[in-house]
Amino acid sequence: MIDSWIFIICAIVAVVCGFNLVLQKHPIASALSLIGVMGSLAVLYLLLGAEFLAMAQMIVYGGAVMVLFVFVIMLLNAGTEKASTKSWFAQILGLPLLLCFVGLLAYLVWGVLPPLRDVDFGSWVGGTAQHIGELLFTTYLLPFEVISVLILIAILGAVVLARREIE
Amino acid sequence: MGHVPLSWYLILSAILFALGVAGFVYRKSVITVFMSIELMLNAVNLTFIAFSYELHRIDGHIFSFFVMVVAAAEAAVGLAIILTIFKNRGTLQIDEVDSLKL
Numbered sequence: 001m002i003d004s005w006i007f008i009i010c011a012i013v014a015v016v017c018g019f020n021l022v023l024q025k026h027p028i029a030s031a032l033s034l035i036g037v038m039g040s041l042a043v044l045y046l047l048l049g050a051e052f053l054a055m056a057q058m059i060v061y062g063g064a065v066m067v068l069f070v071f072v073i074m075l076l077n078a079g080t081e082k083a084s085t086k087s088w089f090a091q092i093l094g095l096p097l098l099l100c101f102v103g104l105l106a107y108l109v110w111g112v113l114p115p116l117r118d119v120d121f122g123s124w125v126g127g128t129a130q131h132i133g134e135l136l137f138t139t140y141l142l143p144f145e146v147i148s149v150l151i152l153i154a155i156l157g158a159v160v161l162a163r164r165e166i167e
Numbered sequence: 168m169g170h171v172p173l174s175w176y177l178i179l180s181a182i183l184f185a186l187g188v189a190g191f192v193y194r195k196s197v198i199t200v201f202m203s204i205e206l207m208l209n210a211v212n213l214t215f216i217a218f219s220y221e222l223h224r225i226d227g228h229i230f231s232f233f234v235m236v237v238a239a240a241e242a243a244v245g246l247a248i249i250l251t252i253f254k255n256r257g258t259l260q261i262d263e264v265d266s267l268k269l
Contacts, residue, residue, distance in 0.1 A: 007171045011179050018186040018206060027198045030190075034202050037183070041209055044176065048220045050228055053212075053235075060235055065205065065242045072246045073198055076253050081196040082260060094192055098185050105181035109174045116177075116221050118170035126225045127216075132232070140229050147236050154240035161247035 003047055003121040010040040027078045031069050038062045047119060050127035176217040183210035197249050197259050201242075208238045 017036035024030050038061045045054040072078075136144055183206060190203030212231045219227030249259070256264055 004171050007175070011175070014179065015182055015186075018183050021199075021202065021206065022186055022190040022193065027196055027202075030199050030202055034205060037206060038209060041213060044179075044213065045216055047171075048176070048216050050216045050219070050231075053216065053228055053231055056232065056235060057212075060239055061205075061209070065239055068242055068246055069198065069202065072249060076198075076250070076259065078196065078198055078259055081194070081199070083195075090192060094189070098189055101188070102181055102185045106178055109177045109181070113174070116173035118172055119176070119220065120170050124220065124223055126223065127219075127228050131225050132228055135225060135229055136232070143233065147233055151236065151240055154244050158243040158247040161244070161251050 003119070006043065007047060007119075010043045014040040014044075025080045027073045027081075028070065031066060031073060034069075035062055035066050038066070047121050048127075049121075049124045051125070052127055052129045052132045173217055173221055177214060180210045180213040180217065183207075183213070195260050195262055197252065197261055197264075200261065201245055201249070205238060205242070208234055 014037050017033040017040070020033040021030045021037070024033065038057060042054045042057040042062070045057060187203045187205075187207035187210060190206065191200055194200055194203065212234055215227040215231040215234070219225060219231075252264060253259060258264065
């Protein structure tokens with residue numbers, strides 16, 4: 001029963017932080033809201049039995065990526081953004097379209113999908129590091145190697161771009 | 168109250184994705200637009216893991232892991248591009264980076 005309350009609390013925190021991310025005018029406030037979203041999503045991953053991914057979410061997203069964001073915001077001294085009136089058409093039309101999008105997804109989930117099972121915390125623990133590792137190094141070995149090359153290319157690209165910036 | 172239905176996770180994911188789209192379209196700061204993309208990727212990860220629970224298979228976890236890795240690489244390159252834009256233009260407003268426009 002307690003996991004229902006944990007889900008509700010974390011879902012509310014995630015949605016409130018998401019709204020805060022969109023509504024705040026200063027980038028640093030948006031970055032802190034994004035950390036809140038990622039932390040509550042890590043708890044939700046844990047409720048769904050994804051232990052390894054919950055920890056990876058906290059370390060990779062909440063740690064490394066967000067430190068990079070905050071570092072760039074501080075480095076560039078990014079201030080409050082200026083309001084723009086260039087796209088008034090999109091501003092009027094955008095919100096109803098987004099609400100239609102969410103309504104369509106809700107219809108797909110509740111009306112079209114077959115009945116889904118209830119989430120019972122602890123009834124399925126498939127996402128441990130052992131299971132992930134076994135699948136990653138047998139079935140998904142080639143994608144794993146390819147994505148390591150992708151990471152290497154990304155590091156080289158970041159270094160090249162940032163060095164040109166310093167000169 | 169009883170257990171949480173899995174559909175609530177999917178609805179939460181849809182709401183977070185829509186918020187990410189709203190931030191991507193409405194905001195004018197490059198960094199905030201970039202953070203909205205990260206929010207969308209997180210919402211998709213939640214959907215992957217929810218369906219992985221439904222099917223009791225961990226292939227979805229592997230895909231989610233790959234999305235995380237690609238997001239980290241994208242963050243490194245994207246923030247380097249933002250640094251270069253700021254160096255060349257002196258601004259972070261996406262309205263003012265419009266050299267392609269006559």
